[in-house]
C-alpha cells in the first residue's frame with residue numbers, strides 16, 4: 275500500500291491553531307514518538323504563519339502537569355500539556371489527580387499509538403506501537419478528568435478543542451483529556467484564517483435567593499458564628515470575602531487551606547484549625563471546604579446550623595462524605611457571598627458593630643501571635659525547627675512573593691498579607707506538587723519571587739533533576755527550600771497517631787520512614803547551575819536567604835537545604 279503524505283496544512287496544525295484561538299498560550303510538552311505532526315507543525319510555523327501556543331520542553335510529565343497547575347493558580351488561565359501515549363500519560367496521572375482535587379482546569383493531550391498496522395501515512399513503524407496500544411487509554415485518566423475524547427477526523431479539530439475548553443472552564447472547573455492518534459494528526463486539513471473560539475464555559479450566579487435569605491436570617495442572629503474556608507475562589511484581591519467577614523465580624527478559620535481566603539492580618543482570620551472553635555459555634559458557614567473539620571476529632575454543637583457555599587456544596591466527587599448541611603447554597607462562590615452580604619445588610623442594623631465579638635477575637639489573635647513568636651523564636655539551633663525556618667522565610671517576603679508549600683513551612687507562624695502569596699498541596703496530596711507548581715507559578719509571573727518550600731521526601735517525589743533542568747532552560751529564578759529532616763515525618767506521625775504505644779513508636783528506626791542516607795541536596799541543585807547552600811544552623815539562615823535572593827534577582831535559580839528537626 276502507498277503512504278500518501280498530504281500536501282498543504284494538516285490536522286496537527288488545525289489542533290494547535292484552535293488551541294491558541296481558545297486561549298491556550300502555553301503548551302508544556304514532553305516528547306512523544308506518536309506526534310511527529312505536532313513537532314512538524316511547530317517547526318514550519320515561520321513558513322505557515324499560523325498562531326499556536328508556545329511549546330515548552332519539560333523533561334518529565336509529572337513536572338509538566340504540576341507546572342500547568344501552578345500556571346493556572348497565578349493566571350486563572352488553563353495551560354495545555356502534551357505527552358507521549360500510554361506510558362507518558364501514566365506519568366501524568368498523579369498531577370491530574372491533584373488538579374481535579376483543586377478544580378484546576380488543564381487541557382491534557384497525549385498521542386495515541388497508530389491505529390493502522392500498515393498502509394497509511396503515520397501507520398505503525400516501531401515495535402512500541404504494538405507494545406503501547408491500550409484497549410482504553412483514556413480509561414487511565416477517566417476517574418479524574420471531567421471529559422475525554424479521541425480526535426477521529428481532522429475537520430473535528432475546532433469543535434473538539436472548543437468543547438474541551440468549555441468543559442474544563444465550566445464550574446466546578448477541572449482537567450480534560452484528548453488523545454491524538456498519529457494518523458489523524460497527519461491528515462490534510464484546511465485551516466481558516468482568523469479562527470475564533472466557540473468555547474462557552476458555564477459560570478454560576480448567586481445561589482437561590484430564598485435560601486440565601488434563610489442563611490442570612492441564621493447568620494444575622496448567630497451569637498457565635500464561624501466561617502470555615504479551604505479552597506476559595508481565586509480572586510485578584512481578597513474581595514468580596516474580606517469585606518463581608520469584616521462587616522459582620524465573622525471569625526474565620528482557614529482549615530487546611532490550599533489557597534488564601536483572607537490576609538493573615540485580617541482581624542477576623544483566627545487560625546488554621548477548626549477543631550476547638552467548631553464546638554462553640556452556633557452557625558457555621560462552610561465556604562468551598564470539602565473537609566471543614568475532622569469528624570473523628572470534633573463535631574458541631576447540638577443544634578448548630580451549617581450553611582455550605584460553593585459550586586458543589588456536596589462535593590459530589592468524594593464518595594463518602596457526611597458533613598451535615600442545613601442550607602446548601604449552590605452557586606458561584608463569590609457571587610453568593612455578595613448576595614449573602616446584601617441579605618445580611620437588610621437584617622443587621624447599620625449601627626451594629628459587633629464590638630464584643632471583635633474584642634474577644636482580637637484577644638485570641640493577640641495570644642496566638644505571642645505563642646507563634648515564642649514557638650518560632652526558640653528553634654534557631656542546629657537542627658532548626660520548621661517554625662523558626664518559616665519565620666525567617668516570612669521575614670524576607672514582600673508583596674511580590676509567593677510561597678508554594680508542600681510539607682515544609684509551618685504557616686501558623688507566618689503572615690500572608692497579599693493575594694497569591696500562599697498556595698499549598700491539594701487535599702489529594704500527590705507528592706511532587708510543591709516544586710512543580712512553583713515552577714509553573716514562576717513562569718506565569720516572572721516579576722514575582724516564587725519560593726517552593728518542600729520536605730526532603732517531597733523534593734525527591736518532584737523529579738528534582740527535571741525541575742532544576744526546567745528552571746535553567748526557562749530561566750526561572752525559583753528559590754527552592756528543602757526542609758531536610760531525613761525522614762518521611764508525615765508517615766511517622768500517622769503511625770504514632772494509630773499506635774502511640776506500639777513497637778514502631780519505640781523502634782530505633784521506624785520502618786518505612788527513614789530517608790537514609792540523605793543525598794547532598796545542595797549538590798544536586800548546584801549541578802544545574804543553581805546558587806545552592808546547605809544551612810546547618812539557625813543563626814546562618816537569614817544571611818543565607820539574602821544570598822539566595824541576590825542570586826534569584828540576577829535571574830539564577832537558588833536552593834537552600836535547611837537542616838530541620840522533626
Ligand SMILES: Cc1ncc(C[n+]2csc(CCOP(=O)(O)OP(=O)(O)O)c2C)c(N)n1
Pocket residue numbers: 368680681682703704705706728729730731732733735759761762763764765
Ligand atoms: C505520590 C505520593 N506518594 C506517597 C505519598 C505518601 N506520603 C505522604 S506524606 C509523605 C512523606 C513526605 O515526606 P517529606 O516531604 O520529607 O515531609 P515530612 O513528612 O518529613 O515533613 C509520604 C511518603 C503521597 N502523599 N504521595
Ligand SMILES: [Mg+2]
Pocket residue numbers: 729730731757758759760761762763
Ligand atoms: Mg522529611
